[in-house]
Amino acid sequence: MVVEIKKKIGIPRSLLYYKYFPLWKTFFEELGLEVVVSDKSNSKIVEIGGRYAIDEICIPLKLYYGHLVNLLEKDIDYIFVPRYISTTFGTYMCPKFLGLPDLIRGTMDNLPPIIEMDVDLRKKPKYASAIQTGRQLHRSLRQIRKAYEKAIKTYHYFRNLMVKGLTFQQAMNIINKNIENFEPKPRKHNGVKIAVIGHGYNIHDPFINMNLFKKLRSMKVQVVTLENLPLEIFKKQTIITNTLKNYWGNEEEILSAVNYLFQDKTLDGLIFICSFCCGPDSLIDELITRDAKKLNIPYISLVLDEHSGQAGVITRIEAFVDMIIRKKRGQKITKEVLIQTPPSQFQG
Numbered sequence: 001m002v003v004e005i006k007k008k009i010g011i012p013r014s015l016l017y018y019k020y021f022p023l024w025k026t027f028f029e030e031l032g033l034e035v036v037v038s039d040k041s042n043s044k045i046v047e048i049g050g051r052y053a054i055d056e057i058c059i060p061l062k063l064y065y066g067h068l069v070n071l072l073e074k075d076i077d078y079i080f081v082p083r084y085i086s087t088t089f090g091t092y093m094c095p096k097f098l099g100l101p102d103l104i105r106g107t108m109d110n111l112p113p114i115i116e117m118d119v120d121l122r123k124k125p126k127y128a129s130a131i132q133t134g135r136q137l138h139r140s141l142r143q144i145r146k147a148y149e150k151a152i153k154t155y156h157y158f159r160n161l162m163v164k165g166l167t168f169q170q171a172m173n174i175i176n177k178n179i180e181n182f183e184p185k186p187r188k189h190n191g192v193k194i195a196v197i198g199h200g201y202n203i204h205d206p207f208i209n210m211n212l213f214k215k216l217r218s219m220k221v222q223v224v225t226l227e228n229l230p231l232e233i234f235k236k237q238t239i240i241t242n243t244l245k246n247y248w249g250n251e252e253e254i255l256s257a258v259n260y261l262f263q264d265k266t267l268d269g270l271i272f273i274c275s276f277c278c279g280p281d282s283l284i285d286e287l288i289t290r291d292a293k294k295l296n297i298p299y300i301s302l303v304l305d306e307h308s309g310q311a312g313v314i315t316r317i318e319a320f321v322d323m324i325i326r327k328k329r330g331q332k333i334t335k336e337v338l339i340q341t342p343p344s345q346f347q348g
């Protein structure tokens with residue numbers, strides 16, 4: 001019997017991995033490839049990535065380079081580097097995504113063949129992007145269609161798991177174990193609800209965010225991320241003002257999430273995680289700060305890079321959560337005093 005050896009395609013565990021990996025993985029596996037992912041982010045990966053990237057670039061991109069180098073040690077036949085241009089009507093991704101395959105080709109040698117996927121919803125449907133990718137692997141239209149349909153189905157299941165409250169990693173575990181119709185159980189918490197918002201690659205990579213979620217959960221806080229919110233809220237375009245329009249795709253999602261969360265009366269605070277040197281993040285940080293101030297919602301932004309110290313970040317988070325707990329206690333006591341005080345005491 002001849003055992004067919006599958007070709008291996010490497011996917012860096014960075015950038016849009018934290019959004020589309022279940023879709024990509026299913027697609028390539030259905031096309032007969034073995035999917036190999038780089039190791040979890042760590043200081044060695046960021047240090048190696050920094051040798052290829054220019055100094056002023058954001059940490060997610062430095063990590064992307066480091067993950068590519070990490071994959072080279074895994075004996076892969078191809079490397080997948082997608083080009084996401086536009087994923088919602090009227091918006092563009094950040095320029096780093098628009099030119100990602102060109103950037104990588106122009107700055108790194110000795111890479112195996114790069115398999116691309118150009119996603120530009122202004123010009124072509126998603127299925128056309130799948131055909132472009134499948135053709136580079138010499139697959140037939142029939143094979144590509146079948147792989148694409150299964151990938152989309154897996155992706156929708158994965159997204160719905162996150163809407164039900166699972167984290168990225170928990171939802172991935174369900175997908176990897178092929179568990180169908182999974183229903184998560186609610187977690188116990190201390191009544192403090194905090195949303196942690198930002199790009200998926202900052203939110204779901206514990207190395208970048210310095211295990212922020214572990215810390216919040218150890219404090220028994222109920223944590224909500226953008227992916228846990230109803231999918232319908234991302235279908236409408238956000239309005240900033242009549243003259244100021246947002247045209248960044250990722251930030252569009254963040255602003256939709258923030259607008260929704262700011263109307264949620266059960267929300268106690270918001271943490272925005274942004275990358276140092278990120279233009280789009282710094283713009284919306286200013287917008288969120290203004291709205292949070294107007295609505296009197298506790299808000300902090302954590303601007304992170306590879307030099308951020310874990311102790312400093314954790315101290316800020318502890319202080320933020322303590323302040324919210326004290327605020328909530330204060331509100332409760334004031335309410336109880338008002339309810340218990342007999343009306344005669346107010347009559348002077």
Ligand code: SF4
Nearest residue numbers: 058094096275278279
């Ligand atoms: S959106 Fe910001 S953090 Fe993301 S790749 Fe672009 S510059 Fe980097």
